[in-house]
Structures are given as structure tokens and as C-alpha cells.
Amino acid sequence: MPSSPSSSAQAARDALAVRLTHLRKDAGLTGKELSARCGWHPAKTTRVQKGEAAPTDADIRAWCVACDAADQTEDLIATARAVDSMYMEWRRLHRNGMRKVQEDFYTLHENARICRVYASNGVPGFFQAPGYATALMRSITNFQGTPDDVTDAVAARLARSRFLYQGGHRFVVLVEEWVLRARIGDVRVMSDQLSHLLSVIPLASVSLGVIPFTAQRAIWPLEGFYLFDDRHVVVETLTAEINVRQPREIADYMKAFRGLGAMAVYGAKARQLIESAIDAL
Structure with missing residues (x-):
């Protein structure tokens, strides 16, 4: 290993x-x-x-x-x-394509009451619009040189969005402002994605915070992670998915999430940063 x-x-x-x-x-x-x-x-x-x-x-x-x-x-x-x-290498997980991993994430979300996400390198999967998901997963497949099942993988990824609307799930998401500005796909793809983010902000199941470029950093930028309830953390690195279940480490991720959340802006201020990113396109 x-x-x-x-x-x-x-x-x-x-x-x-x-x-x-x-x-x-x-x-x-x-x-x-x-x-x-x-x-x-x-x-x-x-x-x-x-x-x-x-x-x-x-x-x-x-x-x-x-x-x-x-x-x-x-x-x-x-x-x-x-x-x-x-510790699972992406090339190992994606050896037959990306769809299976997306289905596994679906199950994680289905079984979690609260999903906390810190997104430092891309929009979380359950918030992704079709064009953005396709462009991102296409680039990952090309980089890794793994089998191309992007169409099926995108469908499996987008299926997660159903939990935003049903099942009593909660999504507490923190996004670095850089994520709003990084162009995944062309201008149309990014415009659609950012508009989609604006559409999910009012949902009762969603709390979306944006950490501005100008925030005074109490917590340095970290690799993106998903925290499922208080029992399981998935950290995504360039080469691998890391699954953390040790209580002491989970407590550290919770502490980091609170620190990151304290630097974020919400509501109207978050909308302004998203709208500004759209205008910049």
C-alpha cells in the first residue's frame, strides 16, 4: 500500500x-x-x-x-x-472508469444526515451543473489516462443533487473564492455553473459560504474534504482518496471547518462574490 x-x-x-x-x-x-x-x-x-x-x-x-x-x-x-x-489511488479507483466511484459517493451522501464540505479546488459534485461536471471529469480522465466513461460518470455524479431536495439531508459548504474564478470549461460552462450556485443558495437544505480572497487567514488553504456527519472524512488529493475515521483526526477536521467557516461570508455577501465572478467572465 x-x-x-x-x-x-x-x-x-x-x-x-x-x-x-x-x-x-x-x-x-x-x-x-x-x-x-x-x-x-x-x-x-x-x-x-x-x-x-x-x-x-x-x-x-x-x-x-x-x-x-x-x-x-x-x-x-x-x-x-x-x-x-x-488510502486509495485514483488510478486504482478509476481503473474501469469513474462511474463506480460516483455511485459510492452517492451512497455516502444517502447515509449522511449532515455533509460538510470544504471546496478549495472545484465546485462540490452535488452542486455541479452538467457542463461543468463534464469538463472537469474529462480533464481528470485525460490526466489519469483511465477509461473514458465520462457520460455515465457525470450522470452518476449529478444524481447526488437529489439529496438537496429530499430526504432531510443538510449540506454545509465552504468554497474558496478562487473556485468561482477558476475556469473549468469555457465561458458558457462557467456562467451556467455560477448561475446554478445562485439557484441553490435559497434551499433550506443548503448553507453556502464563500471565503474571500481578502479574508484574513486564520486557517491556511487546505486540500478539499468532505465530512460525513461526525464519523467519516474523505480527503481528495491529486493522486488519492484518503478516508479518515480516527476520532482524533475527525475532530481536527471539524476544528478546521469551524475556523474556515468563520472566515467565510454568507447570504447577500456570498451572492455578490458569485455575481462578481459571473461579471468577470
Whole structure:
């Protein structure tokens, strides 16, 4: 598994390594003895126990058999897979196209009562107009060199907007002013997108704040993130989706969101910034 910038992923990997190490010690085996039983070099055992290498399903099965603990195999495999899901490279997620990921996000929104979003690099998916979503997802597909299913992926992304109008969901969104000015697509696409933002501001389910260029920064610009209730954060980097579920880290994201929200403007002032961006086109 690639090294993750999220400490929760490393913490979970370390916890798995500790469990495997205890399993070996409980069996009364040295690292060399376990390696011999598993048929691999002792250096591999060392890397696994230090959390430097992620064991495969086959590695875990062999480890458990060597320790006469086959009854723990499935639980350890499930734990390892959960660690792996914390850091998911976009090229891996998009290896068959983007539609599946959009459907997974649909489920996350469906199950969340409150979705808090900090958008520093683009309009959130559930606020996107068709032209904007198409232009953005086309550029992502071209950059990653993954299969082109943009038409289906856009349809799946736009389906999320239904939660703005039904189901009792709440969307608390903070957008950097830069997002309003960055031209994704041509002038017509951006004009339609910004006009669409104006149309969602009055919705009872929506709180939209814009952080002006001129804001005195108490919190520096961050990578965009989605906070689903108080249980799950999805952070989007250039290369990967990071899933954070560790309570301490979630609390940090909540704290950052409050700090960012304090710098934002809302209501008429937010509308003015959006209208100004339209005029600039």
C-alpha cells in the first residue's frame, strides 16, 4: 500500500502489525522460525512487523497457519483490507472508469444526515451543473489516462443533487473564492455553473459560504474534504482518496471547518462574490 499522508492509515497499519507480532510471540516463534514456516525471507517478516509492508491475504493465511491460529485468519484479512481502503489511488479507483466511484459517493451522501464540505479546488459534485461536471471529469480522465466513461460518470455524479431536495439531508459548504474564478470549461460552462450556485443558495437544505480572497487567514488553504456527519472524512488529493475515521483526526477536521467557516461570508455577501465572478467572465 502506498505511504499515506494521513496518520490514521499508518496507525491502523501499525495496529495490524502489532497483532501479527503478538500472534507470532504467542506461538513461541522467532521471526526466523516464522519466516521459514511461511517460506519467505526473514526481512519480509521484519517489514510486516514494523508496519513498513502491507501483508497480502495469502501472507496473512500463511502467518496464521504458521502460528497455529487459523481461526484468526478471516478477521485479520478483514482488518488488512480496511487499512488498505484508507488510502486509495485514483488510478486504482478509476481503473474501469469513474462511474463506480460516483455511485459510492452517492451512497455516502444517502447515509449522511449532515455533509460538510470544504471546496478549495472545484465546485462540490452535488452542486455541479452538467457542463461543468463534464469538463472537469474529462480533464481528470485525460490526466489519469483511465477509461473514458465520462457520460455515465457525470450522470452518476449529478444524481447526488437529489439529496438537496429530499430526504432531510443538510449540506454545509465552504468554497474558496478562487473556485468561482477558476475556469473549468469555457465561458458558457462557467456562467451556467455560477448561475446554478445562485439557484441553490435559497434551499433550506443548503448553507453556502464563500471565503474571500481578502479574508484574513486564520486557517491556511487546505486540500478539499468532505465530512460525513461526525464519523467519516474523505480527503481528495491529486493522486488519492484518503478516508479518515480516527476520532482524533475527525475532530481536527471539524476544528478546521469551524475556523474556515468563520472566515467565510454568507447570504447577500456570498451572492455578490458569485455575481462578481459571473461579471468577470
